[in-house]
Amino acid sequence: MIRFLLIDDDDIISVIHPATIQRAISDSDIEITPSGYEAIALIDELIELQEAPPNYIFLDINMPEISGFEFLDRLTETELDFLKDSKIIMLSSSVNQKDIERAKTYPMIRDFISKPLTVEYIRELVGLAN
Amino acid sequence: MPHSLNPEELYQKYLDLQLRVTRFSSIEQELINTREQLDHELVLHKRLLKFNTEALKLNSEKEFIQLVAESVIDICETQIAYVYFLHKDRQEEERILEGVRKKDEAAIVGEIEKIIHYHKTAHGIKVVHQSTEHTEKNVLKSCMFSSTIDIGSDVSILLAAANSNEKAPFYPAINDRSKILFSIFVQQVEAILSNIITAQQNRQQMHTIAEAQIELKKLSLIATKTKSGVIISDKHGRIEWVNNSFEQTTGFKLEEVIGKKPKEFLQSDLTSLEDKTKMANALAAKESVEVTVLNKSKSGHHYYNQLAITPVFDEKGEHINFIALQKDITAEENYKKELIQKNTELEKINKELDQFIYSISHDLRSPLLSIKGLLSLIETSVDENETKLYHGLIGKSVGRLDNTILEILEYSRNSRVDVYRDEFNLQNMIEQQFQDLSYIAEEGIDLKVFSDSSPIIFSDKTRVETLLKNLISNAIKYRKKNNFTSFVHVKIRREGEVYVIDIIDNGEGISELNQKRVFEMFYRASSSSQGTGLGLAMCQEIVKKLNGEIKLTSQFGEGTTITLILPNNPLNA
Numbered sequence: 001m002i003r004f005l006l007i008d009d010d011d012i013i014s015v016i017h018p019a020t021i022q023r024a025i026s027d028s029d030i031e032i033t034p035s036g037y038e039a040i041a042l043i044d045e046l047i048e049l050q051e052a053p054p055n056y057i058f059l060d061i062n063m064p065e066i067s068g069f070e071f072l073d074r075l076t077e078t079e080l081d082f083l084k085d086s087k088i089i090m091l092s093s094s095v096n097q098k099d100i101e102r103a104k105t106y107p108m109i110r111d112f113i114s115k116p117l118t119v120e121y122i123r124e125l126v127g128l129a130n
Numbered sequence: 131m132p133h134s135l136n137p138e139e140l141y142q143k144y145l146d147l148q149l150r151v152t153r154f155s156s157i158e159q160e161l162i163n164t165r166e167q168l169d170h171e172l173v174l175h176k177r178l179l180k181f182n183t184e185a186l187k188l189n190s191e192k193e194f195i196q197l198v199a200e201s202v203i204d205i206c207e208t209q210i211a212y213v214y215f216l217h218k219d220r221q222e223e224e225r226i227l228e229g230v231r232k233k234d235e236a237a238i239v240g241e242i243e244k245i246i247h248y249h250k251t252a253h254g255i256k257v258v259h260q261s262t263e264h265t266e267k268n269v270l271k272s273c274m275f276s277s278t279i280d281i282g283s284d285v286s287i288l289l290a291a292a293n294s295n296e297k298a299p300f301y302p303a304i305n306d307r308s309k310i311l312f313s314i315f316v317q318q319v320e321a322i323l324s325n326i327i328t329a330q331q332n333r334q335q336m337h338t339i340a341e342a343q344i345e346l347k348k349l350s351l352i353a354t355k356t357k358s359g360v361i362i363s364d365k366h367g368r369i370e371w372v373n374n375s376f377e378q379t380t381g382f383k384l385e386e387v388i389g390k391k392p393k394e395f396l397q398s399d400l401t402s403l404e405d406k407t408k409m410a411n412a413l414a415a416k417e418s419v420e421v422t423v424l425n426k427s428k429s430g431h432h433y434y435n436q437l438a439i440t441p442v443f444d445e446k447g448e449h450i451n452f453i454a455l456q457k458d459i460t461a462e463e464n465y466k467k468e469l470i471q472k473n474t475e476l477e478k479i480n481k482e483l484d485q486f487i488y489s490i491s492h493d494l495r496s497p498l499l500s501i502k503g504l505l506s507l508i509e510t511s512v513d514e515n516e517t518k519l520y521h522g523l524i525g526k527s528v529g530r531l532d533n534t535i536l537e538i539l540e541y542s543r544n545s546r547v548d549v550y551r552d553e554f555n556l557q558n559m560i561e562q563q564f565q566d567l568s569y570i571a572e573e574g575i576d577l578k579v580f581s582d583s584s585p586i587i588f589s590d591k592t593r594v595e596t597l598l599k600n601l602i603s604n605a606i607k608y609r610k611k612n613n614f615t616s617f618v619h620v621k622i623r624r625e626g627e628v629y630v631i632d633i634i635d636n637g638e639g640i641s642e643l644n645q646k647r648v649f650e651m652f653y654r655a656s657s658s659s660q661g662t663g664l665g666l667a668m669c670q671e672i673v674k675k676l677n678g679e680i681k682l683t684s685q686f687g688e689g690t691t692i693t694l695i696l697p698n699n700p701l702n703a
Contacts, residue, residue, distance in 0.1 A: 010496060012523050016503040023510065062492055064654035065644075093496040096488060115496070116503030119510075 002126055003029045005054035007039045007071065008091070009063045017058065017117050024122035035063055036071030040079070047082050054086050056125065058117065061092045061099055072106055083108070089125070091115050174311060177204045178318065185322045191215070191285070192224070194326055198289065198319050199228040206312045208291035209301050212242045212275075219284040234269070241270050242290050251277045255313045257304055271298040274309055276316045281324045282331075289316055359456040365441075365449050367391045367413060379435075379458050381428030392454070396435070398426035409439070416441040416449050422459065434463040482651065489652040489663065493534045497527035540596055541668045549590045549675055551699065556585040556629065560598060560620050567603050575609060576617035585622045587629055587698050589676060594696065597672045598631075600665045601692050605635040608690075628678075629696045636689040645684055 002025055006017050011034075018030045031054065033039040046053065061068040068090060075083070087110040090103050095114050103112045113121065135143070181201040188194045195215045202211035208229075215224040230238050249258050257274040275290035291312055293301050302308065353360045359376035363369050369387050377383055380396060387395065397406065405423045412419030418440045425435040436459045442451040504520045504527070511517045557579055564577040587594075602618060609616040621632045640648060647653045649670045652663035673680045677697050684690040 010500070012497075012500045012527055013503070015519075015523060016500060016507060019507055019516075020503065023507070092492075093499050094488065094492040115499045116506075118503075118506065 001027050001029055002056070003052060003054040004031070005039065005042070005057045005086075006030065006032045007034075007036065007057065007063075007068070008032070008060040009034045010060070013060075013115060020117045020119055021122055024119040025126060036066040036068070036074070039071060040074060043075075043079050043082065047078065053082050057083070057086050057088045058091055059088055060115075061090055069102060069106075072108070080108075087111075087125075089113060091117070174205055174207075177201070178311075178315065181205065181315075182318060182322065185318075186325070188326065189330070191217075191323065191326055191330070194323060195224060195226055195287070198287075199226040202289060202291050202312075202315065203229050205315050206274075206291045206308050207302050208274075208293055208304065208308070209297045210238060210242075210270075210290075210292040210294065212239065212290040212292070214288040214290075216286045217284060218286070237269055238292075238294070241268065242273060242275070242292060245270070245273050246275050246288070246290065249275075251275070253277050255309050255316065257309055259304070269294050269296075271295045272304045274304055274312055276312075279316070279320050281320065281327050285323070285327055287319065287323060289319060357457075359454075359458075361392060361452075361454040361456065363392075363452045363454070365451065367393075367452060370451070376456065379427065379433070379456070380425075395428075396425045398424055398432060400424050400426075400432065409437070413439065413441075413452070422463070433458045433460040435459070485652065490534075490538060494531065497531040497534075500524075500527045537664045537668070541664055541671070544593060544596070544668060544672050544675065549593070551588050552591045553586060553588055554591050554594075556587050556594075556622050556631070557581045559591075559595060560602070560622075563595075563599055563602055567599075567606055570603065570606055574614070575606060576615075576619075577606075578617070579620040579622065581622040583624070585624065585629060587696065589696055589698070593672045593676060597669050597694070598633075600669050601633050601694075604665060605633055605637060605690070605692075609635065609637040624698070627698060629694075629698055631694040631696065633692040633694070634689070635691075639686040639688050639690055640682070640684040641686045645682060648682065649680075 004018075004021055006014065008014055008017070014032050014034065018032060021028055021030055031042060033042055043053075059068040059071065066074065072088075086108075088106075088108050090099075090109055090112045091114075092099060092112075093115045095112070100112055103109045111125075178201075181197065181204075185194055185197055188197065195213045199211045199213045202208065202213075210230055211226075211228040213224075213226040215226075216222070217224075225239060227235050227239055245258050245260075249256055255274055255276055257272065259272040260268045260270060271293050273290060273292035276288055278286050278288045280286050289312075291304070291308075293304060353362075354373050356373065357375055359379050360371075360373040361369055361376060362371040368389050368391055372382075372384050372387060382395065393406075393409075401424050405421050409419055409421050409423070418438070420436075420438045422434055422436045424432055426432055436457045437454060438456075439452055439454040441449055442453055444450050501524050504524050508517055508520050511520065560579045564579070602620070605618040609618075616636060618633065618635045621634070623630050648666050650663075651667040653667075654663040670680060673694065673696075677699075679693075679695040681693040681695075682690065683693075
């Protein structure tokens with residue numbers, strides 16, 4: 001069972017991405033939150049309930065209220081420790097050089113890609129390609 | 131025969147007679163000599179007179195001393211003439227020798243100067259005869275020379291006349307008579323040279339005065355007519371004179387300011403301390419200074435005064451005046467400020483444009499990328515219901531894309547198209563919009579418009595329509611979900627020259643933090659929003675164009691009221 005957390009405000013993307021992940025991996029657990037704040041609340045809940053952290057987090061940059069980067073900035077020590085083995089992949093619909101540079105300053109960011117997620121990408125990511 | 135003379139008597143008489151004849155002829159000879167001498171002297175005096183006449187016509191002392199040298203020979207009848215001339219002021223020394231062969235000149239000048247040096251005289255004329263014993267050594271037989279005659283404090287002259295041993299037989303010996311003639315001549319030379327020098331000095335002075343007058347005329351013309359204000363003050367800074375331009379710029383007349391210091395009546399409370407100090411320090415140190423200060427004219431109007439103050443010193447280095455040039459550069463300063471402001475605006479616009487392009491490309495790409503993702507899901511889908519859902523989402527994405535493009539067009543239209551005012555009914559417009567927006571208000575939201583009278587407004591119809599559509603659709607979109615008592619009420623009232631429109635809802639409300647930012651371009655406050663973040667920013671721009679106002683009050687979780695104030699203005703003002 002591979003656990004995914006999707007943080008994206010776009011309601012259509014929030015349909016496409018889980019569907020794509022399900023196509024790529026049969027045995028997956030997918031959580032979806034539409035904002036950084038709600039994602040933090042969800043993470044705290046997982047800690048509270050002593051559940052396992054997500055293996056992969058797909059984080060949208062451009063969101064109302066707080067951006068993907070601001071979400072990362074707001075994580076507490078406890079939350080960061082909980083997520084220490086999670087792989088964070090930044091997603092954006094327009095890949096901007098400034099965002100790429102900024103992403104490089106966060107060691108926990110594993111990758112930076114353009115939407116939408118594809119089956120091939122997810123399989124490669126989790127090491128199931130071919 | 132009255133008497134008969136004896137031979138003895140007769141002989142005696144003859145002897146007497148003979149003696150008389152002898153005496154007579156000697157007297158006759160003397161008379162002839164005297165006459166010749168007189169004739170000769172007459173000739174000499176005529177020559178002297180001629181010299182006087184010619185000399186008086188001359189202007190330069192150089193021509194004069196040449197004439198002097200030539201005339202010495204004519205008048206004193208000597209072989210050699212020597213003139214020494216010294217102009218101390220100009221450091222000019224001149225020696226002129228006449229009556230000598232070129233090859234002998236150096237020797238003769240040397241000997242004359244040796245004689246003068248050895249026998250020097252302080253007054254009058256000295257005659258020197260050299261002993262014949264040393265004939266081989268001496269070239270000159272005799273020489274007479276004057277003392278050094280000073281004409282004024284600058285010029286000295288010394289004359290000498292001489293005969294050489296070689297030519298002495300051909301010239302009259304230098305004697306008392308020639309000494310007298312030489313003496314008269316020297317006096318003449320002194321008188322005439324002093325005339326020439328004085329005349330020259332006078333001419334020089336006249337010239338200097340004339341030049342100074344021309345210069346003064348030019349300078350005062352410049353000072354009077356220049357467009358810059360000119361102040362001449364004494365060494366304490368008290369005004370002695372100002373020009374027309376100063377009077378025009380400051381509004382103060384010369385009579386009002388004479389004897390005052392400029393700072394006493396020109397400086398304003400707004401003049402910066404730094405400038406005042408800079409000026410005061412330079413003036414105290416008697417140095418030139420250039421500053422731009424804010425001054426105040428008589429009528430109280432402020433202007434930027436570019437000042438250049440220069441201390442003036444007299445020939446002895448004594449500080450006597452200050453001259454200040456001042457120029458009203460308010461226009462330049464304002465222009466500079468305007469440029470800086472424009473530049474800041476441009477920078478802001480540029481930054482906005484960057485942000486705009488970034489956000490727009492994001493908003494345009496998002497639905498396209500969704501479509502891309504949906505298409506690849508459809509390709510591999512085997513479930514018909516699933517395929518149907520994805521088709522529906524493609525349609526929704528296309529709708530969003532279209533909507534974004536429309537909003538961009540509206541936004542750009544508002545910033546580019548001129549305001550065009552027309553007459554229309556606000557209430558009718560809002561009711562029409564309620565109908566148009568009913569597709570997003572499917573759950574039966576309560577939409578009402580209230581007005582005390584028929585609200586006819588003169589304004590830009592297209593812009594007001596865009597404005598109201600954005601605000602009302604926001605109020606509908608952000609209603610509380612699953613609440614069957616949601617409402618959007620619009621209240622219109624006229625207040626004098628303006629219409630006040632309240633758009634009141636009981637929706638989600640906006641948090642205090644977000645209230646400050648919702649009018650920012652591309653700022654999206656709500657995670658339930660799918661907008662571009664352009665709507666309220668555009669509303670703000672429209673209201674600005676229409677010279678109106680937009681205010682927002684909201685309680686998070688309770689609802690929002692937007693208040694619009696729109697001028698009812700039939701003129702395109």
